[in-house]
Amino acid sequence: MSDRPLVSVGGLVVRHESAGLFTRRATKTAVAGVTFDIARGETLALVGESGCGKTTTARALLRLIDAAEGTMVYDGTDLRALRGETLRRQRKHMQIVFQDPFTSLNPRHTVGAIVGEGLLVHGIAKGDAAKARVATLLEEVGLSASDENRYPHELSGGQRQRVAIARALAVDPEFLVLDEAVSALDVTTQAQVLALILRLRDARGLTCLFIAHNLAVVQQVADRVAVMYQGRIVEMAPSRALFDLPAHPYTRAMLDAVPVSDPRDRKERTLLVGDPGVTGVQTGCAFYSRCSHPAKDAACTTQQPPLVSLATGHLAACIKTNINLEPT
Amino acid sequence: MTPLLDVSNLRVAYGDRSGKRVAVDSASFTVEPGEIVALVGESGSGKTATALAIMGLLANNARVGPGSAIRFEDRDLLTLPERELRDLRGRRISMVFQEPAAALNPVMRVGEQVAEVALVHGERDKKKAREQAIAMLGRVGLPDPAEQYRAYPHELSGGMRQRVMLAIALLLKPSLVIADEPTSALDVTVQAQVLKLLLELQRESGTAVLLITHDLGVVAETCSRALVMKNGQLVEQATVDALFHAPQHEYTRELLAAMPKLKRRA
Numbered sequence: 387m388s389d390r391p392l393v394s395v396g397g398l399v400v401r402h403e404s405a406g407l408f409t410r411r412a413t414k415t416a417v418a419g420v421t422f423d424i425a426r427g428e429t430l431a432l433v434g435e436s437g438c439g440k441t442t443t444a445r446a447l448l449r450l451i452d453a454a455e456g457t458m459v460y461d462g463t464d465l466r467a468l469r470g471e472t473l474r475r476q477r478k479h480m481q482i483v484f485q486d487p488f489t490s491l492n493p494r495h496t497v498g499a500i501v502g503e504g505l506l507v508h509g510i511a512k513g514d515a516a517k518a519r520v521a522t523l524l525e526e527v528g529l530s531a532s533d534e535n536r537y538p539h540e541l542s543g544g545q546r547q548r549v550a551i552a553r554a555l556a557v558d559p560e561f562l563v564l565d566e567a568v569s570a571l572d573v574t575t576q577a578q579v580l581a582l583i584l585r586l587r588d589a590r591g592l593t594c595l596f597i598a599h600n601l602a603v604v605q606q607v608a609d610r611v612a613v614m615y616q617g618r619i620v621e622m623a624p625s626r627a628l629f630d631l632p633a634h635p636y637t638r639a640m641l642d643a644v645p646v647s648d649p650r651d652r653k654e655r656t657l658l659v660g661d662p663g664v665t666g667v668q669t670g671c672a673f674y675s676r677c678s679h680p681a682k683d684a685a686c687t688t689q690q691p692p693l694v695s696l697a698t699g700h701l702a703a704c705i706k707t708n709i710n711l712e713p714t
Numbered sequence: 715m716t717p718l719l720d721v722s723n724l725r726v727a728y729g730d731r732s733g734k735r736v737a738v739d740s741a742s743f744t745v746e747p748g749e750i751v752a753l754v755g756e757s758g759s760g761k762t763a764t765a766l767a768i769m770g771l772l773a774n775n776a777r778v779g780p781g782s783a784i785r786f787e788d789r790d791l792l793t794l795p796e797r798e799l800r801d802l803r804g805r806r807i808s809m810v811f812q813e814p815a816a817a818l819n820p821v822m823r824v825g826e827q828v829a830e831v832a833l834v835h836g837e838r839d840k841k842k843a844r845e846q847a848i849a850m851l852g853r854v855g856l857p858d859p860a861e862q863y864r865a866y867p868h869e870l871s872g873g874m875r876q877r878v879m880l881a882i883a884l885l886l887k888p889s890l891v892i893a894d895e896p897t898s899a900l901d902v903t904v905q906a907q908v909l910k911l912l913l914e915l916q917r918e919s920g921t922a923v924l925l926i927t928h929d930l931g932v933v934a935e936t937c938s939r940a941l942v943m944k945n946g947q948l949v950e951q952a953t954v955d956a957l958f959h960a961p962q963h964e965y966t967r968e969l970l971a972a973m974p975k976l977k978r979r980a
Contacts, residue, residue, distance in 0.1 A: 435901035436872075543757075572756035573928060577972035599902065602974035630979040643906035645931030647975040649954045652935060657910060658903040661871040 391423035392593045398456035400446045416442040418617035429594040431608035435662035438614040440597050444563045448480055478508045481554035485566035487546030491538040497549050498534030504557040523552040544575035565597045601644055613637050616672040623700040633702035635679045681706045717744035718922050719786050725779030726763045737763035739946040750923045752933040755943035761926045765892045769809055770799045805835045808883040812895035814875035818867040824878045825863025831885045850881040873904035887919040894926045930973045942966050
C-alpha cells in the first residue's frame with residue numbers, strides 16, 4: 387500500500403453563476419480555494435453551516451458540477467481532465483448518497499431497477515446475475531430480496547435511504563460521498579442507518595467524505611474533520627483534536643452552540659451574533675464580524691488568514707490563535 | 715391553580731378515500747401558565763396534529779373525536795364559534811411554524827405583517843401599530859428595525875425570518891405560544907440565538923410555550939417538562955430532569971439512546 391492519498395484536492399474554486407431574468411448576471415464564489423487529502427480507508431468529515439460550500443465541494447469532486455480552478459486527483463488520475471467515456475468509467479469508483487431519499491430515487495422505478503441500474507450501465511452484471519446481486523445488496527443494507535419489486539413511495543424514509551446506499555454500493559466503489567445522508571431521518575432511524583453506514587464502511591474498507599452539519603453525528607463517524615466557513619476550510623484536524631482542542635473561534639462557537647444532551651448541563655453561554663451567510667469584510671477573515679476572539683483587531687481585516695499548522699495534522703486559519711495544542 | 719391549557723382525551727383522525735387514519739389517540743395533558751413544555755416525538759407521531767387541533771387549524775379532512783375537550787383560559791376551544799376563535803388566535807394564543815419562509819406572506823413587507831396583528835386585534839391607529847411593530851422588530855434583534863420594517867421575507871436570512879415570526883407571535887403578549895419545530899430549519903449557531911430569544915421573550919411576557927420538537931437536545935436545553943408522543947399516543951409525561959435521568963417508557967429510553975450526543979472534554 388502506498389502513502390499516496392486516494393483523493394487529493396488542491397486550491398479548489400467553484401463559482402456559481404446566477405443569470406437572473408431581471409437582474410444582472412452575478413457570480414458567487416461558493417468554494418474559494420479548498421485543499422485537502424483523504425487517505426485510503428479514511429473518513430474525512432466536511433462540516434459547516436448552510437451555504438459554507440461543503441456540498442459544492444463534494445459535487446465538484448464527483449464532477450457533478452464544474453470546478454473553476456484547482457486540482458482534483460483520484461488515485462493518480464486527474465479528475466478535471468476526464469471527459470465522456472473515461473469520466474463515465476471513473477464514476478464506478480466514486481459514488482454518492484444524497485440527503486433526501488424522497489427526491490433522490492426515481493419514483494417510477496422499482497427498488498430492483500434503481501439498485502441494479504449501475505450494474506447494467508457499467509457492464510458488471512446482467513440478467514439473473516444482476517438480479518442475484520441486487521438481492522444480496524438489499525440484504526446487506528437490511529432490506530429483504532423481495533423488496534426489489536416495491537416502489538420508493540411504498541417505503542419509509544429510512545428504508546429509502548437504505549436503497550440509496552445499496553444503489554451507491556452496487557458498483558463496488560472505493561470512495562463514497564455521504565452528503566447529509568442521515569440528516570433527514572428521525573432520530574431512532576438515524577441511529578440505525580448510521581450504524582449500517584459504519585458497518586458497511588468497515589467491512590468494505592471504504593474511503594468516505596462525510597458531509598454533515600450535526601457535529602454529534604460527525605464525531606461518531608469521522609477520522610478527521612474539516613470545518614468550512616464561507617467557502618474556505620478554517621480548521622482541519624484529527625477528530626479527537628478538533629472536538630477536544632478546537633483552535634478556530636468559529637469551530638469553538640459552533641461546538642458551544644450545540645444543545646446539551648443532559649438538562650443538568652445547562653449553562654449560560656456566549657452566542658455568536660449574525661448569520662453564517664453574512665460577510666463583514668471584503669478582505670481578510672470572513673468570520674471577523676461574528677468573531678468573539680478577545681484579541682481580534684484591524685490586522686484580521688487586512689489579509690486572508692492562512693491555514694497554518696498548529697500541531698501534527700491540526701491546521702487552523704486564524705492569526706489570533708494562540709491555543710496550546712501540545713498534549714497535557 | 716387551574717391549568718392554562720387542559721387537553722383531555724383528544725382524538726384526531728384524518729379521513730380519505732382509503733379509510734381513516736388516527737393521528738392523535740386519547741391524548742391528555744395540561745400546560746400551566748408561564749411554563750415551557752416540550753412535545754417530543756418522531757415524524758408522524760401526532761405532534762403537529764395536536765397543535766393544529768388546539769389552534770383550530772386542522773385541515774378539512776380531519777375530525778376531532780367525540781369526548782375530546784380542549785380548555786384554554788376557561789373556554790372550550792372545540793365548541794367555540796369561529797369568530798371567537800379568531801379573536802383568541804394571535805392575541806391570547808399564537809403559533810410559530812418550522813418554515814418561516816412558508817409561513818410569512820412573500821408579497822407583504824415583514825413590518826406590515828407584524829403590525830397587522832395589532833390592527834386585526836383592535837388597534838385603530840395605523841401609525842401606532844407601525845410603531846409597535848418597529849419596537850417589536852427591534853426587540854427580536856433585527857438590526858435597524860425601522861429600515862427592516864420595509865423588507866420582504868426573501869430579503870432576510872432564515873434566522874431573521876424566524877425572528878419576525880416570533881415578533882408576530884409575541885407582539886400582543888399571548889398567554890400561550892405553540893412553537894412547532896421553530897429552530898429545526900436553522901443552522902446550529904442561529905438555532906442557539908433563536909432559542910435564547912424565545913426564552914427571553916417568554917420570561918418577559920410570562921407566556922407559556924408548548925415547544926414541539928424532535929430534537930431532545932432542544933428539550934434538554936430549554937424546557938421544564940416534556941410530553942413524549944408515539945403513534946398518536948402520549949407515552950410519557952415527566953419533568954425534563956426525570957425524563958433524561960429516569961425515563962419510564964421503553965420508547966423514551968429508545969429515543970434517548972438514539973440521540974447523538976456530542977462528547978467534549980470538560
